[in-house]
Amino acid sequence: MSWLIAAVLFQKTEHIIRPDLASRVREAMALSKPNVVHTNLVLVLADSPEDAHRKAIELGPAGDQSYENPDGKCVTFRFRGLHNLNVIHDELEHGAELIYSENTDWDESAIRQWVTPKEELGIFFPITPSTGPDYRSRDVVEDFTKDFRISGLTTVLRQTRDCEVGSNPRMELGQMEGSCGSLLLCLLRFLGNYIHAHTLPVHGVVCYAARFMTEWSSGSWRSKPATQQPLYASEADLVRTTSQLASLPPLVTSWEIEALKSQLAEAAQGKRFLLQGGDCAEQFDECTADTITNKLKILLQMSLVLVQGSQKPVIRVGRFAGQYAKPRSEDLETRDGATLPSYRGDLVNRTGFTQPERAPDPQLLLRAYERSALTLNFIRALVKGGFADLHHPEYWDLDFAQHSPLAGEYHNIARRVVDALQFMENVVSVRAGEMEWVDFFTSHEGLHLVYEEAQTRRVPRREVWYNLSTHFPWIGMRTADPQGAHVEYFRGIANPIGIKVGPGMAPDVLIGLLAILHPGDEPGRLTLIHRFGHNRIAELLPPLIEAVRSTGKTVLWCCDPMHGNTRNTAGGIKTRHFDDILSELEQAFAIHRACGSYLGGVHFELTGEDVTECLGGARNLNDSDLKRAYRSEVDPRLNYEQSLEMAMLIARMMRQANSTVPA
Numbered sequence: 056m057s058w059l060i061a062a063v064l065f066q067k068t069e070h071i072i073r074p075d076l077a078s079r080v081r082e083a084m085a086l087s088k089p090n091v092v093h094t095n096l097v098l099v100l101a102d103s104p105e106d107a108h109r110k111a112i113e114l115g116p117a118g119d120q121s122y123e124n125p126d127g128k129c130v131t132f133r134f135r136g137l138h139n140l141n142v143i144h145d146e147l148e149h150g151a152e153l154i155y156s157e158n159t160d161w162d163e164s165a166i167r168q169w170v171t172p173k174e175e176l177g178i179f180f181p182i183t184p185s186t187g188p189d190y191r192s193r194d195v196v197e198d199f200t201k202d203f204r205i206s207g208l209t210t211v212l213r214q215t216r217d218c219e220v221g222s223n224p225r226m227e228l229g230q231m232e233g234s235c236g237s238l239l240l241c242l243l244r245f246l247g248n249y250i251h252a253h254t255l256p257v258h259g260v261v262c263y264a265a266r267f268m269t270e271w272s273s274g275s276w277r278s279k280p281a282t283q284q285p286l287y288a289s290e291a292d293l294v295r296t297t298s299q300l301a302s303l304p305p306l307v308t309s310w311e312i313e314a315l316k317s318q319l320a321e322a323a324q325g326k327r328f329l330l331q332g333g334d335c336a337e338q339f340d341e342c343t344a345d346t347i348t349n350k351l352k353i354l355l356q357m358s359l360v361l362v363q364g365s366q367k368p369v370i371r372v373g374r375f376a377g378q379y380a381k382p383r384s385e386d387l388e389t390r391d392g393a394t395l396p397s398y399r400g401d402l403v404n405r406t407g408f409t410q411p412e413r414a415p416d417p418q419l420l421l422r423a424y425e426r427s428a429l430t431l432n433f434i435r436a437l438v439k440g441g442f443a444d445l446h447h448p449e450y451w452d453l454d455f456a457q458h459s460p461l462a463g464e465y466h467n468i469a470r471r472v473v474d475a476l477q478f479m480e481n482v483v484s485v486r487a488g489e490m491e492w493v494d495f496f497t498s499h500e501g502l503h504l505v506y507e508e509a510q511t512r513r514v515p516r517r518e519v520w521y522n523l524s525t526h527f528p529w530i531g532m533r534t535a536d537p538q539g540a541h542v543e544y545f546r547g548i549a550n551p552i553g554i555k556v557g558p559g560m561a562p563d564v565l566i567g568l569l570a571i572l573h574p575g576d577e578p579g580r581l582t583l584i585h586r587f588g589h590n591r592i593a594e595l596l597p598p599l600i601e602a603v604r605s606t607g608k609t610v611l612w613c614c615d616p617m618h619g620n621t622r623n624t625a626g627g628i629k630t631r632h633f634d635d636i637l638s639e640l641e642q643a644f645a646i647h648r649a650c651g652s653y654l655g656g657v658h659f660e661l662t663g664e665d666v667t668e669c670l671g672g673a674r675n676l677n678d679s680d681l682k683r684a685y686r687s688e689v690d691p692r693l694n695y696e697q698s699l700e701m702a703m704l705i706a707r708m709m710r711q712a713n714s715t716v717p718a
Contacts, residue, residue, distance in 0.1 A: 103605045104140075111140060271547035273511040273520060276504055281540035283382045283502055283533060285396070285403045285415035293505065296417035300509040305523030306376065306427055307497065309514045309549075315496045315526045316551040318370045320579030322655040323611040328365045329582070329656025330358050331498060331527075331613065332698070333374025335690035336381045339401045342426045347433050349663025350375060351495070353695050357702035359472045364706020366713065370496070374660070376430040377499035377525045379423040380506070381689050382533045388413075398688065402503055406688050420506050427497075427524070434495055455696035459673035461703075468703050498553075501528035504544055511548060519549035529553030529584065532618075535560070537567045546571050553582040557619065558595055562602035569606050582611040584658050588619030589638035593646065600650045613656035614643040621690065624678045630691045633671030637704060644708055657705065661693040672697040 100110075287293045321327045332354055334341075350373065358369040379402035388397045388408075395413040398406050402423040405412040459465065501507045501522065510524035522528055528548075532555040534541040545552050554568060565583075573581040583603070587595050603610055616639035620631050640657065647654040667684045668691035670676050685691075693701060 108140060271543075273508045273544075273547070275547070276508070276540040276544035279538065279540040279543045280536070281504060282536070283399075283531075284504065284540075285399055287415050287417055289417075293417045296420050297505050297509045300420055300424055300506070303424060305510060305512065306424070306431055307523055307526050309517055309521050309523070311496070312521055312523075312526050312550050314494070315370070315372075316577075316579035318368075318494075318579070319551050319582060319611055321368075322370060323579065323609050323653075325653045325655065327368045327370055327655070328361055329370045329372065329611065329613055330354065330361055331372040331374065331584075331656060332357070332659040332661045333498075334378055334662060335374075335660045335687055335692060336400045337375060337378045337426070337430075338406075338688065339379075339422060339426050342429055344433065346664070347375075347430055348437065349695065351434060351437055351663075353661065353663040353698050354495075356699060360468055360699070360702040360706045361709070363468060363472050363475070364703075364709040366709075370656075371494060372496045372498045372527055373434075374498055376427045376434070376497040377423070379426070380500065380502040382500070382502060382531050400689075402506060420503075420509075423506070424510075424524075431497065438495055455673045455700065458675065459700070461707075464707065465700070465703050468706060496526040498527035498529065499525050500531050501525075501541065501545065501552075502531060502534065504540060507544060517549075520547055522548045522550050525550075527551055527553065527582075529555060529582075531555050532557040532559065532586070535564075535568065537564060537571055542568065542571055551579050551582065553584050553613070555615065555618075556583050556585045556599060558587055558591055560599065562598050565599055565602050566606055569603065569608055569610075573608055573610070576608045578609065579611075581608075582613050582656065584613045584615045584656075585643070586615040586618040586658075587639070589616070589635045589642065591619065592639055592642050596643070596646050597650055600647070600652050604652075611655045612647060612652060613658050614640055614654055615658035616640045616643070617658070617660045617690070617693075624681065626678065628678070628681050628685065630678075630681060631669045633669060633693075633697055633701070636669075636693075637701065640701075640705060641708065644712065648712070659693060659698065659701070660690055661698040663695050663698075665696075666692060666694045668692050668694070669697060673700055 318327055319329065322329050333350060354371055354373055358371050361369045380400040381398075383397040383399055385397055387394050390408055393408070395408060395410060396404060396415065398404060398413065399415075402419055403415050404419070405416075407413070507522055507524065507528065511520055511522050513520050514523075528545070528550060529552060530541050530545055535554055535556075536542060552572065554572070556565065569581070583599075585592075585596060585599070600612075616636040617631060620635040620639060621629060622631065623629055644654050646652075664686070665684060666686050667676055667680045667682075668687055670678070670681070672693075674696065
């Protein structure tokens with residue numbers, strides 16, 4: 056996705072520079088003529104702003120030279136300096152905009168004067184002999200290609216997506232014209248008569264004239280390549296269903312979304328801490344009172360433990376009320392010689408392994424909306440009606456603690472939380488459960504774009520668009536392509552959003568995503584949820600922290616210690632080990648601290664039920680225990696005891712870190 060091109064713009068008026076194109080300034084001095092100033096638009100690959108500046112400065116003198124033109128005049132090119140240096144993350148493809156300028160206070164006559172009739176456009180003018188330097192000279196072109204180590208434009212267009220170096224050492228102008236698309240050719244001819252392209256064996260893009268996004272709409276993602284999308288048998292049925300979905304009331308409100316964004320902004324500044332957790336994938340048949348209550352209970356208890364450990368307010372965000380779709384590594388699944396579409400979550404199809412059950416069904420979009428609405432309604436009722444009354448001992452099931460050497464510390468943490476709740480009640484003379492002091496927000500992976508689009512709306516008195524199916528959607532690791540449909544959709548919504556960041560995320564790609572999704576550095580807008588695995592986080596996280604720092608933008612860093620630590624048992628059961636999860640968390644806190652960054656949140660796949668899907672923990676679950684209560688259809692989750700124990704260990708880490716901070 057990184058493009059390199061250098062273009063020479065010829066200007067023969069003395070010392071006049073085109074500021075809207077200038078990236079590099081060069082004087083061409085003919086001894087018998089006034090100075091001619093060339094403004095070159097040059098794109099450079101680099102890893103940081105300092106690296107970009109160094110390489111841009113090095114490119115300038117490389118082109119200094121003198122030669123004799125066909126009229127016998129001596130012409131000297133001398134590099135004079137940089138006019139501007141900016142960042143580009145766009146691809147040089149049909150429709151890509153390299154130049155952008157803005158003019159204000161134009162009246163109608165100025166606009167009419169600015170528009171050029173077709174017959175007067177420079178591209179339709181024949182090339183006429185010039186009395187100045189002959190820039191079409193074969194010798195001059197070949198000298199320039201040697202100096203600038205030119206690669207063929209065709210090679211550049213094909214290979215720079217993977218940051219490979221082109222192989223063609225030189226290219227003549229006629230060859231270049233034959234390989235360019237018509238739009239690019241028009242642009243290049245406008246810029247000048249001589250063009251050359253560079254490729255360098257480094258990562259990242261650091262220089263260009265301007266970036267201008269195309270107009271966004273809730274459906275503009277359809278013009279981009281969309282992955283992880285199911286194929287429906289009837290497009291007409293899908294359209295009818297999504298039209299009905301779009302007519303239904305929103306699940307959340309814009310003011311709730313803005314409240315969450317404000318809290319996430321404070322978390323990015325180190326003033327709050329984010330707890331995000333819930334099912335890997337919700338299922339329709341688990342939309343029950345007990346399941347929702349237990350999920351809410353464990354998240355609330357974990358948050359209170361984290362408040363005690365961090366001494367900061369905790370933002371509670373559930374992976375619920377919409378987490379009904381899941382990405383899959385393979386589109387098809389084979390069992391006993393039969394091949395059917397993979398299960399993609401209850402939003403798309405069903406778990407049973409028959410053709411009718413695995414066929415994507417548009418009606419499930421409506422069922423997902425209904426289950427999400429029911430879940431949200433019950434959560435709001437629980438929070439408002441006194442569910443937060445957690446100072447009763449029976450709410451704190453610590454039987455697991457007896458199996459841990461930290462049993463005494465676990466009981467002390469729970470006692471401190473209960474004492475704090477009771478103290479608050481005594482001070483204000485109101486039971487904790489009677490106060491509306493608990494905020495809960497919803498989140499899900501914004502995977503199935505037709506579903507997300509149907510609930511995307513512009514609300515009254517706000518000039519922005521919101522995804523009103525959830526407070527906090529995120530982009531998964533498989534769909535974080537800067538040129539893909541998901542990124543296109545997410546760039547236009549005003550919700551706070553997350554991006555899953557994993558081993559396949561190169562620093563330059565992350566920088567590009569920030570340019571697209573976080574262009575204005577809006578507080579609370581972007582959360583980066585990293586997931587590397589305990590054995591790779593030390594290698595892969597620091598370069599990404601530095602890449603984000605180089606942009607000057609503020610993000611909220613959050614650790615997902617689940618997805619990078621998935622393994623299979625000898626019997627083929629997908630699981631995770633408690634110790635691996637804890638190890639990644641411990642390293643994440645240490646790495647951010649060492650890099651001068653702040654880990655402001657954690658992200659878990661968990662449940663409030665007594666399942667046996669993850670190994671380890673205080674009870675030291677082993678492979679044989681998994682068969683007792685393994686219920687997940689997709690990924691393994693921490694159970695109630697493991698989740699609470701994990702929260703207590705995080706609180707312990709935070710408390711120890713706080714005790715080492717100088718006063």
